[in-house]
Amino acid sequence: MTARLGLRATALGYLTLLLVVPVGMVFWRAFEHGFGAAWNAVTTPDALHALQLTLLMVAVAVPLNTVFGIAAALLLVRRRFRGKPILEAIIDLPFAVSPVVVGLALVLVYGRVGWFGNWLSEHGIQVIFSTWGMILATIFITLPFVVREVAPVLREIGTEQEEAARTLGASPWQTFSRITLPAIRWGVGYGVVLTTARAIGEFGAVSVVSGHLVGQTETLTLFVQDRFERFDLAGAYAASVVLAAIALSTVAVMTLLQKRRGA
Amino acid sequence: MLLAAAITALLAAAGCGSSSSSGGGGNKLSLVAYSTPQEAYEAIIPAFQKTSAGRGVKFTQSYGASGDQSRAVAAGLPADVVALSLEPDVTKLVEGGLVSPDWNKDKWHGFVTNSAAVFAVRKGNPKNIRTWDDLVKPGVQVVTPNPFSSGGAKWNIMAAYGAQLEQGKSPAQAQAFLRALLKNTVVQDKSARDALQTFTSGKGDVLISYENEAITAQQKDQALDYVIPDQTILIQNPVAAVKNGNVDKAKAFIAFLHSANAQKIYASHGYRSTDPALVDKRKYPTPPGLFTIDKFGGWGAVNDKFFDPQNGIVTKIEQGLGVSTAKG
Amino acid sequence: MILWLSVIVLLPLAAVVVKSTDGGLAGFWDAVTSPQSVAAIKFTLLTSFVVVVINAVMGTVIAWVLVRDDFAGRRFVSALIDLPFALPTIVAGLTLLALYGPRSPIGVNVAFTKAAVVLALLFVTLPFVVRAVQPVLMELDREMEEAAASLGARPLTIFRQIILPNLQPAIVAGCSLGFARALGEFGSVVLISGNIPFKTEVASVFIFSQIGNDNVTGAAAVSVVLLALSMVVLALVARLGRSWYDG
Numbered sequence: 001m002t003a004r005l006g007l008r009a010t011a012l013g014y015l016t017l018l019l020v021v022p023v024g025m026v027f028w029r030a031f032e033h034g035f036g037a038a039w040n041a042v043t044t045p046d047a048l049h050a051l052q053l054t055l056l057m058v059a060v061a062v063p064l065n066t067v068f069g070i071a072a073a074l075l076l077v078r079r080r081f082r083g084k085p086i087l088e089a090i091i092d093l094p095f096a097v098s099p100v101v102v103g104l105a106l107v108l109v110y111g112r113v114g115w116f117g118n119w120l121s122e123h124g125i126q127v128i129f130s131t132w133g134m135i136l137a138t139i140f141i142t143l144p145f146v147v148r149e150v151a152p153v154l155r156e157i158g159t160e161q162e163e164a165a166r167t168l169g170a171s172p173w174q175t176f177s178r179i180t181l182p183a184i185r186w187g188v189g190y191g192v193v194l195t196t197a198r199a200i201g202e203f204g205a206v207s208v209v210s211g212h213l214v215g216q217t218e219t220l221t222l223f224v225q226d227r228f229e230r231f232d233l234a235g236a237y238a239a240s241v242v243l244a245a246i247a248l249s250t251v252a253v254m255t256l257l258q259k260r261r262g263a
Numbered sequence: 264m265l266l267a268a269a270i271t272a273l274l275a276a277a278g279c280g281s282s283s284s285s286g287g288g289g290n291k292l293s294l295v296a297y298s299t300p301q302e303a304y305e306a307i308i309p310a311f312q313k314t315s316a317g318r319g320v321k322f323t324q325s326y327g328a329s330g331d332q333s334r335a336v337a338a339g340l341p342a343d344v345v346a347l348s349l350e351p352d353v354t355k356l357v358e359g360g361l362v363s364p365d366w367n368k369d370k371w372h373g374f375v376t377n378s379a380a381v382f383a384v385r386k387g388n389p390k391n392i393r394t395w396d397d398l399v400k401p402g403v404q405v406v407t408p409n410p411f412s413s414g415g416a417k418w419n420i421m422a423a424y425g426a427q428l429e430q431g432k433s434p435a436q437a438q439a440f441l442r443a444l445l446k447n448t449v450v451q452d453k454s455a456r457d458a459l460q461t462f463t464s465g466k467g468d469v470l471i472s473y474e475n476e477a478i479t480a481q482q483k484d485q486a487l488d489y490v491i492p493d494q495t496i497l498i499q500n501p502v503a504a505v506k507n508g509n510v511d512k513a514k515a516f517i518a519f520l521h522s523a524n525a526q527k528i529y530a531s532h533g534y535r536s537t538d539p540a541l542v543d544k545r546k547y548p549t550p551p552g553l554f555t556i557d558k559f560g561g562w563g564a565v566n567d568k569f570f571d572p573q574n575g576i577v578t579k580i581e582q583g584l585g586v587s588t589a590k591g
Numbered sequence: 592m593i594l595w596l597s598v599i600v601l602l603p604l605a606a607v608v609v610k611s612t613d614g615g616l617a618g619f620w621d622a623v624t625s626p627q628s629v630a631a632i633k634f635t636l637l638t639s640f641v642v643v644v645i646n647a648v649m650g651t652v653i654a655w656v657l658v659r660d661d662f663a664g665r666r667f668v669s670a671l672i673d674l675p676f677a678l679p680t681i682v683a684g685l686t687l688l689a690l691y692g693p694r695s696p697i698g699v700n701v702a703f704t705k706a707a708v709v710l711a712l713l714f715v716t717l718p719f720v721v722r723a724v725q726p727v728l729m730e731l732d733r734e735m736e737e738a739a740a741s742l743g744a745r746p747l748t749i750f751r752q753i754i755l756p757n758l759q760p761a762i763v764a765g766c767s768l769g770f771a772r773a774l775g776e777f778g779s780v781v782l783i784s785g786n787i788p789f790k791t792e793v794a795s796v797f798i799f800s801q802i803g804n805d806n807v808t809g810a811a812a813v814s815v816v817l818l819a820l821s822m823v824v825l826a827l828v829a830r831l832g833r834s835w836y837d838g
Binding site for chain 1: 595596599600601602603604606607609610649652653655656657660662666668669670671672673674675676678679680681682683685686687689690710713714717746768771772774775776777778794795798799802807810811814817818821822825826
């Protein structure tokens with residue numbers, strides 16, 4: 001009995017010190033001077049634009065990675081081909097790459113003296129230091145999530161139903177949309193949620209490729225850093241609260257989905 | 264495919280980001296600057312827009328660490344005017360073909376503001392830090408940025424080194440001083456701004472900073488004082504127009520930066536004017552042992568001798584400190 | 592598929608690898624074996640390893656408590672575990688600094704020390720082991736445990752001999768992901784660690800400073816090393832355990 005209580009105390013104590021208190025601190029500091037002050041700090045044009053930009057990046061990166069994720073999962077689970085481990089390794093690469101390196105890599109390819117630099121400037125296309133570059137970085141960082149969540153589900157459900165549908169004359173698309181997709185939807189959902197959370201929270205890689213154009217290429221995370229550095233602590237903490245709130249609601253959705261998946 | 268089209272439409276509608284490559288004329292100017300003068304430029308730009316040269320000119324502004332900004336412009340960040348913290352950051356752009364080599368052939372040598380390396384201390388200066396020697400006393404905790412990631416940090420190191428020479432010490436003694444100084448350094452943030460953050464969040468007894476940074480912090484109600492040591496380096500901040508940008512307007516803007524109007528705005532944000540007549544001697548006293556980077560032969564020589572990643576003097580000192588404290 | 596992957600992932604990383612060889616093999620070797628580089632890599636490996644060990648223990652403990660124990664708010668606590676994953680690293684760094692730095696309201700000041708790096712890394716890698724172990728614990732068949740208990744085995748013995756071996760693959764998988772993440776972490780560490788070269792500078796900050804010193808080739812070289820290390824760890828785990836796409 002005491003062992004159980006001891007373990008519980010250890011676990012909860014650890015979590016409190018490491019997790020609860022720091023995050024609680026963010027909320028406290030933000031609302032220290034009242035809800036109104038925090039609201040003001042976070043509804044300035046720059047802040048609103050930062051929020052808008054963050055949401056835009058999510059709106060682009062998440063669907064793209066979802067489509068990719070489902071396609072890749074289908075490929076890996078349902079098909080046989082040589083080089084599967086290589087594909088798996090490539091998909092896992094974003095987990096292994098430091099955000100500093102991501103920024104560096106993108107500049108080396110799409111920057112002015114990068115591999116495509118000349119072609120891009122000849123065509124007047126600005127990739128780095130624009131929203132596009134930041135979206136690229138975000139897609140890179142969040143690539144693996146949907147695949148990793150959908151693949152095990154695909155494996156579990158097996159091919160019986162799909163094969164049955166096929167013998168009954170259904171086209172591949174019908175099989176996919178009527179049978180496969182509904183079966184994997186919770187895996188997809190969870191993957192989407194993870195992707196969103198990560199995309200919202202990305203800082204390092206996006207920082208390098210953003211160009212820090214005031215009111216233009218600042219995401220909410222970059223905004224937090226900027227405010228903090230300019231001693232606008234009210235603004236920094238208020239924006240952090242917005243980020244933390246998005247994070248918490250993401251977690252809430254994750255929990256709901258987990259229960260439905262039966263995990 | 265449909266998805267891609269929808270996304271493109273979204274982006275176009277959102278209308279932010281995705282700026283076309285630099286200027287090329289018209290009434291747009293893109294200012295890429297280091298982070299400290301942001302408030303100053305936020306006042307100077309409207310003032311410029313009130314002049315005939317500046318009427319109707321729209322600005323995009325970007326602020327960040329000086330070195331980062333310079334690298335960004337080299338990597339394709341659209342810019343018409345670059346305002347950076349130290350000359351090598353502009354020289355890099357000259358080498359990259361982005362800035363004309365005659366950018367500093369005017370009477371100000373390309374510099375638009377001055378400042379000085381100072382000691383930022385806690386309010387009331389409880390440890391009574393006044394001289395360089397006070398920084399190497401045992402138990403004094405110094406904060407200065409990492410000279411390998413922060414170009415601005417190099418000002419601090421050269422200020423310390425040069426101060427020793429000004430006091431009549433030999434180069435060997437000056438190097439020994441640097442070692443003692445770095446030994447007392449408890450944090451080496453990656454940029455000057457980060458170092459200021461560290462200091463204001465409570466770490467350290469003294470921050471080697473720039474006068475204008477200290478003043479800006481005070482203006483933002485940070486509780487610190489600053490001391491101008493008797494021997495220190497004059498920090499000179501350059502501004503240049505970028506080739507292939509909106510050069511005419513850029514030059515007009517730069518000309519405005521040298522006007523009394525703009526210089527006064529700079530002064531109200533902690534800078535020393537490049538025009539000696541406009542420097543308020545009470546607010547910005549001239550230290551007796553003020554020197555410039557030319558004392559050491561300019562930045563090129565300094566970078567090679569002191570900061571070369573393999574053989575630089577400071578590299579070796581940091582390395583020596585690391586090894587000895589690792590064993591100790 | 593290939594095109595997409597190439598544009599997004601392969602090309603940029605290939606560019607880094609190519610850049611790292613700008614100075615030839617000799618240049619690569621020099622950059623990677625310079626004393627500051629070695630110090631940064633060693634420090635990163637050391638702290639990541641420490642973090643992994645702590646995570647292995649605490650992660651299992653937390654998973655255990657969340658699965659086998661029952662108390663008010665248990666589900667809420669379980670939901671919180673994912674928070675570090677979703678919270679931006681900069682916010683994590685800020686809050687840890689505010690709490691355990693010089694202005695700490697509870698008097699704990701570890702900022703700018705090696706401990707601070709460990710602290711930041713523990714925060715960002717918290718979910719990995721917990722989330723890997725939880726599902727396994729939930730599916731575990733308790734018959735063997737009950738049989739052993741009825742034969743008089745002590746709880747600790749049951750844990751060691753019966754439960755732990757079943758959890759091991761999950762713990763290892765969670766640890767390896769956490770390790771890979773810790774190796775590359777930047778945003779939270781850079782605020783709280785002090786970044787003193789040769790003392791508290793992690794590899795990602797070193798890479799950042801090399802870029803700052805216009806030594807992009809050197810930065811690329813160390814990046815390649817860091818990447819290789821992470822890949823090795825991930826590959827090892829893939830071999831030891833099941834791939835996540837195959838049975």
